[in-house]
Amino acid sequence: MYELLIVDDEEATLQGLASLQWEQLQISRVHCATSVRKAFDIVSACSIDVIVTDIRMPGRSGIDLIQEMNEQQREQQPKCILLSGYSEFTYAQAAIKARAIDYLLKPVHDEDLMKAVRQALAERLEEKKEQYVQEKSVEAIKTHLTHISESIFQPWLTGDKSDEALKIELHHYEINNRDDARAIPITVFRDDQKQEEDQLHERIQQELTASYILLQNERSTMYVLYPIHDREPLEFEVNVHRDISSLRKGLKKEFYQGVSIIIGEPILFWKQAKQILTGNKKAPIEEGIRDERLAKKVKEYIHASFLNQPTLQDVANELYLNPAYVSKRFKEETGETFTDYIHRLRMNRAVSLLADTNLKVSVISKELGYQNASYFIRVFKKEFNQTPHEFRKR
Numbered sequence: 001m002y003e004l005l006i007v008d009d010e011e012a013t014l015q016g017l018a019s020l021q022w023e024q025l026q027i028s029r030v031h032c033a034t035s036v037r038k039a040f041d042i043v044s045a046c047s048i049d050v051i052v053t054d055i056r057m058p059g060r061s062g063i064d065l066i067q068e069m070n071e072q073q074r075e076q077q078p079k080c081i082l083l084s085g086y087s088e089f090t091y092a093q094a095a096i097k098a099r100a101i102d103y104l105l106k107p108v109h110d111e112d113l114m115k116a117v118r119q120a121l122a123e124r125l126e127e128k129k130e131q132y133v134q135e136k137s138v139e140a141i142k143t144h145l146t147h148i149s150e151s152i153f154q155p156w157l158t159g160d161k162s163d164e165a166l167k168i169e170l171h172h173y174e175i176n177n178r179d180d181a182r183a184i185p186i187t188v189f190r191d192d193q194k195q196e197e198d199q200l201h202e203r204i205q206q207e208l209t210a211s212y213i214l215l216q217n218e219r220s221t222m223y224v225l226y227p228i229h230d231r232e233p234l235e236f237e238v239n240v241h242r243d244i245s246s247l248r249k250g251l252k253k254e255f256y257q258g259v260s261i262i263i264g265e266p267i268l269f270w271k272q273a274k275q276i277l278t279g280n281k282k283a284p285i286e287e288g289i290r291d292e293r294l295a296k297k298v299k300e301y302i303h304a305s306f307l308n309q310p311t312l313q314d315v316a317n318e319l320y321l322n323p324a325y326v327s328k329r330f331k332e333e334t335g336e337t338f339t340d341y342i343h344r345l346r347m348n349r350a351v352s353l354l355a356d357t358n359l360k361v362s363v364i365s366k367e368l369g370y371q372n373a374s375y376f377i378r379v380f381k382k383e384f385n386q387t388p389h390e391f392r393k394r
Contacts, residue, residue, distance in 0.1 A: 001028035002121055003046055005078070007039045007053035007062060013106075017052065020110055025118055036060040043069065048078045050120045052113065054106075055084040074126055079120035083108055153215055153226075158275055163270055175213070176230045183273055184240045185264035188221040198219075203254065207247045211239065217220075217277050224273050234345060234351040237266060241303035263300060295333035298326065299341075306345060309369035312338050347383050350376075354372060354392050361388045 004027045005136070011034065018030050031046060033039040035057065053062035066080045078267065085106040101123065102116040152169055155161040160224045170177035188204065204223070205214055212225040227236055244261050251261075267273060301318050302310055313339075316323040330338050346368045353364045365376030381387050 001026050002049040002124070003027065003029045003031065004117065005031045005033065005039060005046075005048045005051045007033045007036070007051065007065065008083070009034050009054065009057040010088075013054075017113070020114065022117075025114065025119075025121060027121075035064045036062070039065055040068075041211040043078065046172055049124050050117055051078045051080045052117065053080065053082060055082050063100075065276065070099060076124075076131065079124055080119060081113075081116050150302075155276075157215075157274060176227050178230060179270065181227070181230075181269045182233055182236060182266045183215075183224045183226045183269040184237070184266050185222055185224050185276060186240075186244060187262045187264070188223070189262070200251070203251065204247065207250060208243060211243065215273070215277055222276075223354075224269075224277055226269060226273075232348070232356070233266065234348040235352050238303050238306045238349075240301065242307070245304045294321075294326065294329045298330055298338070302342070302345070307367070310342075343379075347380070350380060350388070351384075351391070354388055364388070 002025070004022060006014060006017050014032050014034065018032050027050075031047075031048070031179075033042055036040040036059065039051070039053070043051075051065070053065055054258055066082075069077055069080075079101050081102045081104065082100045083104050083106050101120055104112060104116060125316060143217045152173075154164065156163070156166045156261055158241070188200070201216075208214060208225065211228060213228060215224045215226060216222070217224075231239065241263060244263055248261055259353040267276065297319060298315050301315055305314070312323050312327060316326045319326065327338050330341070334341070336344075350364060350368055353359055353367070354361075357364075359367075361377065362373040365373040368376065370376040370379070377387055380391075384391065
C-alpha cells in the first residue's frame, strides 16, 4: 500500500483532489497540506510515496518543496507531480530541473491526474525492487567479508580496476571509501616454520575481518588492514593495536609456539597500498622491524592500552626500565615529552567522541582519565579556545 500527499493552498481544490478514488491505486492514506511548511512536516513524519503539489502558493512554491527534498538526499525520494494554473514555459522548465515526473495544468482532469499518479507509483515500485535487490546483495557481501579482497580489491591490485571504480563499489557496499583513507600494515612471524600457514591465515581472518579487510602481500606474510568503517585516524590506530594485542594472545594459546605480529606505521591507502601489496615498494612495516627505537615501543604500548589510561610508570613497568630513562629517551627520539604526547592523544580522542557520539561530557572526561569534568572542560578550552559544549554546537 502507498501514501499520497496533496499540497495546495486552496482548500476546495485540496478536498476535491483528496476525495478521488485513490484506493483503486492501492493508496491507503491521503495526506493534505495547505503550505510547503506543513508539507515538510508530513514528509518528515510519514513514508510518502507520491506528492501532488501546486506550484504557485503564498510564500514558498511547490518547486521549492521538491528542490529542498532533493537536497536532503533521502534514500528514496517521493515521486513528485506539479500542478499549475499557468502555462508559461518557465514553469515547465523549473519542473524539469526540480526532477518532477509530470507537470499538469489546472484545472486538471481526474483521469489525467490518476494516470500520472499511477505512473509515479510504477516508478516507485521499480525503485523499491531495485533497492531490495541491492540490500540483499550488500547483505550477502557483508556476510562474506573474507572474500571481498578477491572479488573487489584483487582486480584493483592487478590494474584491471581504477581507483574511482573501486571507490564506487566500496560506497555501494557501505565500506569506507574516503580519499584520505588510511590503512595499517602488519607482518606475522612464526617461530616454528612448520606451523600450518593456511590454518594461521584462516585464524587471522576470523579474528580481524569483522572490522578490517585483509589484503595480503603476494610474496610474504604481510597484510594491510583496511578499515571497513570510516574512523578518525587516532581511533583507527587505537583499535588496531587493541585488536592485534587480542589476536596475539589468541594465537599463542592456539598454536602454542610463538607467533609474532609487528604493527607498522599508518599509510595513505590510495597512494601507498598497491605498491606495498604487489611487492614493488618496501612497506613501512619492514623499516619498523629494524627500527627498535624505544619511542616506537612506548607508542605501541600506549595505543594498545590507551583506553586503560596508561601512565609513564605503566610503560616503564612493561619495558622493565626506569621511568626517568623512558621519559628522557622518548623526548630525545620524538622531540615531544611523554606527557605532551598523551595529552595530544587525549585531545584527539575527545574531539572524536564529542563529534561522533552523544556521550555526556562527564562520561568522556572519565574515559579519557580526567579526575573530574570541570578540569577536562578547562583543559579542552585551553587547547581549542572553546568548551566541549560549544564544540558540539558548531
